[in-house]
Amino acid sequence: MLKIDEINKYIDDHIDEHIRRVQEFLRQPSVSAENYGVRECAELLRSYYEKLGCKVADVMETGGPHPVVYAEYDAGAEKTLLIYFMYDTQPFNKEEWTSPPLEARLVDIEPFGKCVVARGAINSKGPLVAFLNALESIRAVGDQLPFNLKFLSQGDEELASRYFADFVWKHKDMLKADALFSPEAYQGQDGKVTMELGYKGIVYFELECNGKAWGRGPTEFGIHSSAKSWVDSPAWRMIQALATMTSKDGNKVLIDGWYDNVKPLTDEDLQLIDKLTETFDEEEIKEEDKVERFLGDLHGKDLLVQYYGSTTLNIDGIWGGYTGPGTLTLLPHKVTAKMDVRLVPNQTSEEIIPKVRKHLDEQGYTDIIIRPLDPYEWSRESVNEPIVQATIQAYRKMGYEPEISPISGGSVPFYLFTSKPLKMPFTCAGLGYGARAHAPNEYFVIEGNEKVAGLAGCEKSYVAIFDELAQLKW
Amino acid sequence: MLKIDEINKYIDDHIDEHIRRVQEFLRQPSVSAENYGVRECAELLRSYYEKLGCKVADVMETGGPHPVVYAEYDAGAEKTLLIYFMYDTQPFNKEEWTSPPLEARLVDIEPFGKCVVARGAINSKGPLVAFLNALESIRAVGDQLPFNLKFLSQGDEELASRYFADFVWKHKDMLKADALFSPEAYQGQDGKVTMELGYKGIVYFELECNGKAWGRGPTEFGIHSSAKSWVDSPAWRMIQALATMTSKDGNKVLIDGWYDNVKPLTDEDLQLIDKLTETFDEEEIKEEDKVERFLGDLHGKDLLVQYYGSTTLNIDGIWGGYTGPGTLTLLPHKVTAKMDVRLVPNQTSEEIIPKVRKHLDEQGYTDIIIRPLDPYEWSRESVNEPIVQATIQAYRKMGYEPEISPISGGSVPFYLFTSKPLKMPFTCAGLGYGARAHAPNEYFVIEGNEKVAGLAGCEKSYVAIFDELAQLKW
Numbered sequence: 009m010l011k012i013d014e015i016n017k018y019i020d021d022h023i024d025e026h027i028r029r030v031q032e033f034l035r036q037p038s039v040s041a042e043n044y045g046v047r048e049c050a051e052l053l054r055s056y057y058e059k060l061g062c063k064v065a066d067v068m069e070t071g072g073p074h075p076v077v078y079a080e081y082d083a084g085a086e087k088t089l090l091i092y093f094m095y096d097t098q099p100f101n102k103e104e105w106t107s108p109p110l111e112a113r114l115v116d117i118e119p120f121g122k123c124v125v126a127r128g129a130i131n132s133k134g135p136l137v138a139f140l141n142a143l144e145s146i147r148a149v150g151d152q153l154p155f156n157l158k159f160l161s162q163g164d165e166e167l168a169s170r171y172f173a174d175f176v177w178k179h180k181d182m183l184k185a186d187a188l189f190s191p192e193a194y195q196g197q198d199g200k201v202t203m204e205l206g207y208k209g210i211v212y213f214e215l216e217c218n219g220k221a222w223g224r225g226p227t228e229f230g231i232h233s234s235a236k237s238w239v240d241s242p243a244w245r246m247i248q249a250l251a252t253m254t255s256k257d258g259n260k261v262l263i264d265g266w267y268d269n270v271k272p273l274t275d276e277d278l279q280l281i282d283k284l285t286e287t288f289d290e291e292e293i294k295e296e297d298k299v300e301r302f303l304g305d306l307h308g309k310d311l312l313v314q315y316y317g318s319t320t321l322n323i324d325g326i327w328g329g330y331t332g333p334g335t336l337t338l339l340p341h342k343v344t345a346k347m348d349v350r351l352v353p354n355q356t357s358e359e360i361i362p363k364v365r366k367h368l369d370e371q372g373y374t375d376i377i378i379r380p381l382d383p384y385e386w387s388r389e390s391v392n393e394p395i396v397q398a399t400i401q402a403y404r405k406m407g408y409e410p411e412i413s414p415i416s417g418g419s420v421p422f423y424l425f426t427s428k429p430l431k432m433p434f435t436c437a438g439l440g441y442g443a444r445a446h447a448p449n450e451y452f453v454i455e456g457n458e459k460v461a462g463l464a465g466c467e468k469s470y471v472a473i474f475d476e477l478a479q480l481k482w
Numbered sequence: 483m484l485k486i487d488e489i490n491k492y493i494d495d496h497i498d499e500h501i502r503r504v505q506e507f508l509r510q511p512s513v514s515a516e517n518y519g520v521r522e523c524a525e526l527l528r529s530y531y532e533k534l535g536c537k538v539a540d541v542m543e544t545g546g547p548h549p550v551v552y553a554e555y556d557a558g559a560e561k562t563l564l565i566y567f568m569y570d571t572q573p574f575n576k577e578e579w580t581s582p583p584l585e586a587r588l589v590d591i592e593p594f595g596k597c598v599v600a601r602g603a604i605n606s607k608g609p610l611v612a613f614l615n616a617l618e619s620i621r622a623v624g625d626q627l628p629f630n631l632k633f634l635s636q637g638d639e640e641l642a643s644r645y646f647a648d649f650v651w652k653h654k655d656m657l658k659a660d661a662l663f664s665p666e667a668y669q670g671q672d673g674k675v676t677m678e679l680g681y682k683g684i685v686y687f688e689l690e691c692n693g694k695a696w697g698r699g700p701t702e703f704g705i706h707s708s709a710k711s712w713v714d715s716p717a718w719r720m721i722q723a724l725a726t727m728t729s730k731d732g733n734k735v736l737i738d739g740w741y742d743n744v745k746p747l748t749d750e751d752l753q754l755i756d757k758l759t760e761t762f763d764e765e766e767i768k769e770e771d772k773v774e775r776f777l778g779d780l781h782g783k784d785l786l787v788q789y790y791g792s793t794t795l796n797i798d799g800i801w802g803g804y805t806g807p808g809t810l811t812l813l814p815h816k817v818t819a820k821m822d823v824r825l826v827p828n829q830t831s832e833e834i835i836p837k838v839r840k841h842l843d844e845q846g847y848t849d850i851i852i853r854p855l856d857p858y859e860w861s862r863e864s865v866n867e868p869i870v871q872a873t874i875q876a877y878r879k880m881g882y883e884p885e886i887s888p889i890s891g892g893s894v895p896f897y898l899f900t901s902k903p904l905k906m907p908f909t910c911a912g913l914g915y916g917a918r919a920h921a922p923n924e925y926f927v928i929e930g931n932e933k934v935a936g937l938a939g940c941e942k943s944y945v946a947i948f949d950e951l952a953q954l955k956w
Contacts, residue, residue, distance in 0.1 A: 041808025098810055104703075168809050208708065212809045219773070228772040229578075232920050233822050234682065234891030236794040238776045238785055243797035244732025251725030258718025298702040298815075299693070302712050311712055320710040323717035324812045329799030330820060334515030335642050335686045335855050336572055337822050338798045338920065341772075346804060348707050348811050381809050417708030446706050446812065 010475045014149040019142070019467050026141040026463060027114075027124075027454055029056075033137045034112035034126035038163060040096035046074045046163045053077045053095050053161055056140050061147065062159070072171035074163035078182075081143075081157040087482065088156040090185035090425065090432065093136050094165035097128035104448035114454060120197075120441065121455030121462070130193060130442025134452030136161075138440065138463055139191035142470040154478035158185055162421075168212055169421040170382035176424045186482060187395045187433050188425045193440025193452065193466050197292055199459025201408040203399065204436065205280075206388030206426075209351030210419035211360040212324075214379040217246035218342035221375040226341035230329055233337035243328055246343040249373045253321065253364075259303055261321045263367040271354045273317045276391065277414040281316065284411055285309040296443055316414050320350045350417060357383030385423040388415060389433055394480060399435045402476035406439070406469060437473050440466030484949045488623040493616070493941050500615040500937060501588075501598075501928055503530075507611045508586035508600035512637060514570035520548045520637045527551045527569050527635055530614050535621065536633070546645035548637035552656075555617075555631040561956060562630040564659035564899065564906065567610050568639035571602035578922035588928060594671075594915065595929030595936070604667060604916025608926030610635075612914065612937055613665035616944040628952030632659055636895075642686055643895040644856035650898045660956060661869045661907050662899045667914025667926065667940055671766055673933025675882040677873065678910060679754075680862030680900075683825030684893035685834040686798075688853040691720035692816035695849040700815035704803055707811035717802055720817040723847045727795065727838075733777055735795045737841040745828045747791045750865065751888040755790065758885050759783040770917055790888050794824045824891065831857030859897040862889060863907055868954060873909045876950035880913070880943060911947050914940030 019026070036052050037045030050067050057065040057079035064080035074096060100109040107113045107125040117123040124134065146153060160183060162172045176183060194202050219225030224240040231239070254261055261267070273281070285308055294300065306314050328343030330336040349360050361380045368376050389396065391412055403410045425432055439461035442452035456462025461469060493500070510526050511519030524541050531539040531553035538554035548570060574583040581587045581599040591597045598608060620627060634657060636646050650657060668676050693699030698714040705713070728735055735741070747755070759782055768774065780788050802817030804810040823834050835854045842850050863870065865886055877884045899906055913935035916926035930936025935943060 041806065041810065099806060099808070166809070210811070212811070223774050224777075226771055226773055229921050231771045231773070232892065233794075233796045233798055234824060234893070235771060235773075236796040237792040237824065237891050238780070238789045239771065239773050240777050241732045241797060243800060244728055247721055247724045247797070247800075248728070248730050248732060250721045254718055254722070256722050258715045258722060297700055297705045297709060297713065299700055299705070299709075299713050300697050303698075303714050306712070315712045318711040320707075322707045322710040322811075322813055323715060323721070323803065324707055324810065325803030325805045325814065326717060326721075326817060327801045327805040329797065331799045331801040331818075332515065332573060334573070334640070335820075335822075336515065336640070336798065336920065337684070337686070337796075339796055340799065343800060344805075346809075348809075350708060350711065417711055418706065419708070446810065447703050 010146060010151050010154070010471060011149055012471060012475060015145050015151065015471050016468050018145045018148050019464050022145070023464050026467065029141065030124055030134055030137045030463065031112040033133050034124060034128055035110055037110055038096045038128065039099050040074050040164055040167050041099050043073055046096055049095055050075050050077050050163055057159060060140060060143055070164065070171035070175045072164055076163070076175055077159070077161040079159040081153060083153040083156050085153070085155050088158060088185040089187055089189045090183060091157055091159045092188055092190045093159065093161040094132055095136065095161050096163040096166050097131070097133065098166050098446045100127045100448070106449055117451060119457055120453040120460055121457065123451040123453050125449055125451045127450055129450045129452035131445035131450065132192070134442060135191050135193045135438060135440060135466065138193070138466045139470050142467040145467065146471060154474055158183060165421070168210065168382050168384060172421055173424055180429050183430060185432060187435070188422070190434065190436040191470055192436045192438045193442055194437060195439055195441040195460055197296065197441060197443070197460065198289065200287065201403050201410040201439065202413060203410045204413045204416040205391060205396070206415040207386060207420045207422055208415055208417055209355070209357055209384045209386035209423065211349040211351065211357050211383040212381040213361065214344055214346050216342060216344045216377040216379065217242045217249060221377060223375070226339055228341060230338040230340045233339045236339050239339060241339060243340050243343045246328070246345070249368060249371065249376055250345065252371050253367065263363050265363055267319070269355045269359060270319055270352055273313065273414070277316065280391065280412050280414050281309060281312045284312055284413065287411060288312060315417060317352065319352050319355060322348050324348055350419065351386050352415065353386055353388055355386070357385055384419045384421055385427070386415070387423040387426040389426060393433045394482065395433045395435045395477065398476050398480045399437045399473060402473040405476065406472055438466055439469035484620060484625050484628070484945060485623055486945060486949060489619050489625065489945050490942050492619045492622050493938050496619070497938050500941065503615065504598055504608055504611045504937065505586040507607050508598065508602055509584055511584055512570045512602065513573050514548050514638055514641050515573050517547055520570055523569055524549050524551050524637055531633055534614060534617055544638065544645035544649045546638055550637070550649055551633070551635040553633040555627060557627040557630050559627070559629050562632060562659045563661055563663045564657060565631055565633045566662055566664045567633065567635040568606055569610065569635050570637040570640050571605070571607065572640050572920045574601045574922070580923055591925060593931055594927040594934055595931065597925040597927050599923055599925045601924055603924045603926035605919035605924065606666070608916060609665050609667045609912060609914060609940065612940045613944050616941040619941065620945060628948055632657060639895070642684065642856050642858065646895055647898055654903050657904060659906060661909070662896070664908065664910040665944055666910045666912045667916055668911060669913055669915040669934055671770065671915060671917070671934065672763060674761065675877050675884040675913065676887060677884045678887045678890040679865060679870070680889040681860060681894045681896055682889055682891055683829065683831055683858045683860035683897065685823040685825065685831050685857040686855040687835060688818055688820050690816060690818045690851040690853065691716045691723060695851060697849070700813055702815060704812040704814045707813045710813050713813060715813060717814050717817045720802070720819070723842060723845065723850055724819065726845045727841065737837050739837055741793070743829045743833065744793055744826055747787065747888070751790065754865065754886050754888050755783060755786045758786055758887065761885060762786060789891060791826065793826050793829055796822050798822055824893065825860050826889065827860055827862055829860070831859055858893045858895055860889070861897040861900040863900060867907045868956065869907045869909045869951065872950050872954045873911045873947060876947040879950070880946055912940055913943035
């Protein structure tokens with residue numbers, strides 16, 4: 009049993025210092041897609057592990073540009089937790105931000121009071137520092153941590169962890185642990201606590217239609233658009249090719265066999281969804297994402313079934329030809345689209361690209377290029393897993409009844425830990441709130457209100473969960 | 483009769499100075515779409531007119547940002563020519579150029595010897611300066627110009643002359659003249675001389691599909707792509723909407739009534755095309771535009787009929803969502819396309835946008851926004867026009883048999899002069915060659931070879947044509 013009250017008081021007494029460390033970490037950019045500040049951020053993170061008392065704290069190379077920061081804390085305990093973090097962030101266009109994305113300013117955002125606004129604030133550098141603050145607070149009052157910890161922190165997550173899988177396989181002995189713990193800030197804006205029992209997988213790829221590969225249209229550069237009279241258009245070809253892939257409404261994928269391996273939701277899934285439906289607030293989602301209505305005008309349970317049970321085919325971006333101001337007249341030589349597919353059980357990443365390829369070939373688009381980027385598989389565990397049940401118990405003691413989702417729509421590389429060879433149970437937990445991951449003005453709540461924990465409440469929740477996990481008989 | 487030999491000798495003796503003036507004018511940017519250097523270029527052009535001896539030489543405001551440069555040269559002659567120029571250029575991305583677009587370097591380009599490489603080199607600042615050099619050379623040997631000249635030079639041509647029409651209507655009395663002359667460098671790379679009896683019109687517009695107007699999908703910003711499970715996609719909607727507009731091959735427009743007003747080619751057109759077919763070198767076009775084959779695998783006369791007789795619907799550019807490096811996962815809230823339509827007789831610009839609107843509405847895309855930009859009408863005159871016949875005669879005396887096209891695929895605002903109220907005949911003529919208008923590494927031949935005139939030959943051709951026109955009985 010940890011000295012919870014003393015630790016919580018320590019957190020309250022040192023909250024300004026804790027906020028400053030959150031800001032310090034957010035001001036250090038770590039944009040993996042642009043290789044912007046990632047290594048400097050890794051060094052900063054390593055210094056945090058050393059300060060905590062980790063005997064091992066290394067910046068370790070992967071096959072790619074962005075290192076893993078690995079650290080070990082020896083508490084002399086029986087059990088070991090693997091702590092998974094990402095320290096990289098998505099890119100940003102600072103023009104779109106009202107508070108600069110690297111300044112980590114404290115901004116009043118109703119109804120949460122002061123929030124820190126920065127790229128990575130909620131996803132996920134804010135919760136990362138909050139967790140380290142919590143651990144230091146446990147140590148500061150003279151308690152020992154109840155577990156040995158292995159910190160595994162990757163800088164490649166927003167690039168689909170393309171070098172991370174190799175790293176995990178290569179170091180599987182080093183990474184052995186009894187369970188995986190991922191500290192998050194998992195409240196909704198109304199204070200609801202959520203838990204997720206898994207993550208959808210993802211396949212990300214680019215499609216490119218160009219005149220060179222096609223043998224028609226301009227092959228090397230865009231030409232004067234008057235030539236459209238007698239020269240074919242790779243842009244129109246791309247439009248026509250893409251249009252064959254979905255129904256008119258863009259929601260049903262018409263690629264042959266696309267849904268073959270989608271497993272219907274299980275009884276456990278449906279029970280969880282029934283429970284979720286009782287408190288599901290679709291207005292919150294609509295407000296947060298600025299969406300006026302959902303696909304198929306679905307509501308309530310039907311909408312949740314749609315969300316949790318669906319695979320997708322999304323256009324992340326498309327570009328080609330002249331995209332600047334004015335009226336430049338151009339017949340473009342190529343158009344490119346970025347696309348992603350979310351995988352649900354029992355789809356596999358291996359099936360996607362061949363299905364897209366076969367579809368394009370059968371439609372006559374053998375020339376359209378597919379550039380696959382490294383995928384994630386889905387992961388999923390049962391609600392009856394002991395570490396999951398202990399987390400639920402910790403939340404209840406804090407006065408929260410967690411809402412448990414069968415699977416998250418987002419994708420994280422947990423499948424590397426939950427399937428062979430590591431095959432460990434996992435829990436992602438913590439109070440706190442933030443929003444606009446991947447979008448402008450991303451934020452993490454610092455002050456909080458009676459429902460939503462601020463930074464102090466977030467840190468205290470990690471302490472409470474650790475205390476509960478420590479009492480678990482494995 | 484001009485003192486042709488003396489004038490030609492003067493041109494040869496002063497060619498270095500003439501080259502320097504071409505470079506000077508090209509080094510002054512005039513990118514109308516970006517309002518980059520346009521006004522400074524107008525002032526420079528005005529100084530050239532003053533130097534020539536124009537008593538009137540004014541930078542005149544239009545309703546838009548880019549002025550007209552207007553000048554009058556009084557030769558005390560019976561007849562007056564309106565000289566039409568554009569002095570603005572397309573934008574450029576200097577990254578794509580091997581010789582910087584504003585340095586106007588002299589670069590050896592086989593088989594033409596030295597060429598000047600710059601944005602605007604051939605379209606059309608190079609020929610503009612060549613023409614002024616020619617006029618000054620006539621004066622330098624003591625000859626008077628055989629016509630009064632009115633120089634009308636617009637800086638808005640690459641923005642579809644959006645303020646130019648108003649200017650012309652407003653100043654129609656000032657602009658009265660017996661004919662329009664537009665100095666060009668109209669040789670092919672093999673030295674062939676071409677003439678065009680008209681220009682296709684153009685309608686340029688943007689289409690935008692966004693979640694706000696649709697009432698579905700993200701409405702204000704792109705959101706995390708995991709939301710595709712339950713949120714509609716404006717990007718897929720745009721793809722599906724565009725796909726309804728053309729046949730699978732992108733070449734036949736499926737919009738109702740699209741071809742209703744397309745007049746079949748006339749007997750004169752077909753006779754001109756028969757003549758053109760004798761010397762038409764499709765390999766030259768393929769090499770210049772880097773195109774491997776033409777639409778429908780057409781060749782020879784069929785290909786020319788396709789080119790001259792066809793209206794088009796072209797995608798100039800398309801963009802939306804994430805278009806940078808890496809794998810940012812986004813469900814975009816909007817996609818925009820830039821499109822243009824080339825008009826042939828007897829289409830009108832007024833019919834196009836309503837037809838596109840009606841098509842989108844009938845297909846259920848009432849929310850897709852059309853942003854029309856100012857259009858050009860087509861223009862066309864007969865090969866039997868006296869000024870055209872005189873130009874042909876001048877070419878023949880220089881040893882060239884011109885190839886006469888019924889209409890150009892490109893669009894210029896000549897319709898303002900050829901239709902009411904000005905209604906004058908026109909000729910566009912001159913030796914010389916250049917390429918890559920609107921593309922990287924645009925160039926204008928300075929040195930030339932036995933077939934293609936360099937700068938001196940270009941200037942001499944203007945002198946010869948003026949001499950022939952001066953002998954015409956109107």
